[in-house]
Amino acid sequence: MIGRCATGYRSGVRILLGLLLEYGAIQGDDRPAGDLKRYVTPEYVLYTDLSDDAARQVLARLVAMTDLYRQWTGDLAGAACNKLSFYLYGRYDDYLASFRGQRPTSAGRYDGVSLCAVADTNVFSEKGIWRVVQHEGWHQFSHRLLQRETPLPIWLEEGLAEYFGGAAWTGDRLIPGAIDAERMRRVQRRIGAKQFRPLRKLVAMSRDEWSEAMNIVNYDQVGSVMQFLTRKHPDALKAYFRDMVLGRANLPSFRTHFGRNLKTLQKQYETWWLSLPDRPSAERDDQITVETLMAFLRRLARQGRTFDSAEAFFQAARQGRCVLPARPPDGWLLPTLLAEALTKARQHENWRLRYDSNHRPVLTLTREDGTVFRARCISGKKIPVRVEITPARPTPTTAQSPEK
Numbered sequence: 166m167i168g169r170c171a172t173g174y175r176s177g178v179r180i181l182l183g184l185l186l187e188y189g190a191i192q193g194d195d196r197p198a199g200d201l202k203r204y205v206t207p208e209y210v211l212y213t214d215l216s217d218d219a220a221r222q223v224l225a226r227l228v229a230m231t232d233l234y235r236q237w238t239g240d241l242a243g244a245a246c247n248k249l250s251f252y253l254y255g256r257y258d259d260y261l262a263s264f265r266g267q268r269p270t271s272a273g274r275y276d277g278v279s280l281c282a283v284a285d286t287n288v289f290s291e292k293g294i295w296r297v298v299q300h301e302g303w304h305q306f307s308h309r310l311l312q313r314e315t316p317l318p319i320w321l322e323e324g325l326a327e328y329f330g331g332a333a334w335t336g337d338r339l340i341p342g343a344i345d346a347e348r349m350r351r352v353q354r355r356i357g358a359k360q361f362r363p364l365r366k367l368v369a370m371s372r373d374e375w376s377e378a379m380n381i382v383n384y385d386q387v388g389s390v391m392q393f394l395t396r397k398h399p400d401a402l403k404a405y406f407r408d409m410v411l412g413r414a415n416l417p418s419f420r421t422h423f424g425r426n427l428k429t430l431q432k433q434y435e436t437w438w439l440s441l442p443d444r445p446s447a448e449r450d451d452q453i454t455v456e457t458l459m460a461f462l463r464r465l466a467r468q469g470r471t472f473d474s475a476e477a478f479f480q481a482a483r484q485g486r487c488v489l490p491a492r493p494p495d496g497w498l499l500p501t502l503l504a505e506a507l508t509k510a511r512q513h514e515n516w517r518l519r520y521d522s523n524h525r526p527v528l529t530l531t532r533e534d535g536t537v538f539r540a541r542c543i544s545g546k547k548i549p550v551r552v553e554i555t556p557a558r559p560t561p562t563t564a565q566s567p568e569k
């Protein structure tokens with residue numbers, strides 16, 4: 166429940182063996198290595214050696230991250246008695262040194278106490294870093310704030326971590342559910358080569374089995390099952406998740422919500438993945454691009470910067486003339502976020518930009534297939550931009566307009 170102080174599991178078991186297996190035995194009590202500044206949000210304490218501007222963007226992302234987790238968990242997550250700690254190092258060497266001789270295998274991890282990551286873009290991509298932070302951040306949130314009786318089934322814990330890990334940052338919020346084409350092809354290949362476990366075995370998989378065979382195939386499978394279920398069976402998934410938090414029996418509950426015949430569900434899952442188009446989440450991707458451009462346009466408009474057209478904005482942005490001032494009131498954003506959105510915007514030609522009577526931007530994308538994305542600013546809402554998506558009108562056919 167929101168407002169209730171969460172202390173881990175209701176049973177009082179704070180750190181379970183299974184979690185230790187995944188998170189490792191490296192505890193973060195002595196973590197500070199190097200000169201780290203401390204920043205505080207309602208839910209996190211961030212320790213970092215990044216610049217103030219970069220740290221402020223990290224804080225905004227942490228707020229968006231917990232908003233995303235809470236959208237999912239609703240009243241099943243409580244408030245932490247102690248804030249969640251997050252150590253973020255700017256240099257890979259300092260990150261390694263903080264493990265005192267034990268070598269981490271990725272850009273971040275949750276050790277059962279703290280979330281720890283490295284934001285060194287000389288070693289990891291920006292996207293890769295945040296994928297790990299959002300993934301491991303879910304483990305920390307789930308461990309510390311879910312009011313659960315027992316640990317979640319491992320496939321569910323890791324599947325959600327993968328789902329949240331892939332959420333895209335727009336500058337104002339995180340949007341989950343986009344599927345990149347490379348990952349889609351990998352999943353399709355694995356389905357074709359029968360590398361995945363039968364669904365029944367996946368759902369019943371123990372934490373020991375997961376840890377023994379920890380490999381990318383398992384992550385691909387749980388991530389892809391989660392993508393499928395969030396799209397095709399969202400209500401059943403939420404109901405099953407609630408049952409798991411309440412400590413009900415795993416497989417019987419799964420069958421209650423998804424049907425007794427798991428082979429049928431497995432077939433649906435495989436058919437769905439194998440029939441995805443080349444751009445598997447085109448609508449979600451375009452929505453993310455539109456919202457990201459709006460995150461910049463909105464901040465620029467508040468500084469008195471407006472543009473005669475979308476093309477004028479794109480041109481100014483490509484020439485580096487849309488850098489935000491150091492401390493805009495609603496948060497500084499990395500120029501690389503804009504650069505990435507501009508590259509994606511080039512996939513479409515029909516962009517339109519105007520300003521409403523309050524001088525706030527209204528950005529419209531009309532896609533080649535006729536789908537319209539119209540983004541405008543919303544006053545007094547936590548998410549300050551809303552995108553309305555209008556599907557393309559079907560072309561009239563003789564069958565739809567019969568002669569009388």
Ligand SMILES: [Zn+2]
Pocket residue numbers: 300301304323326
């Ligand atoms: Zn994980």
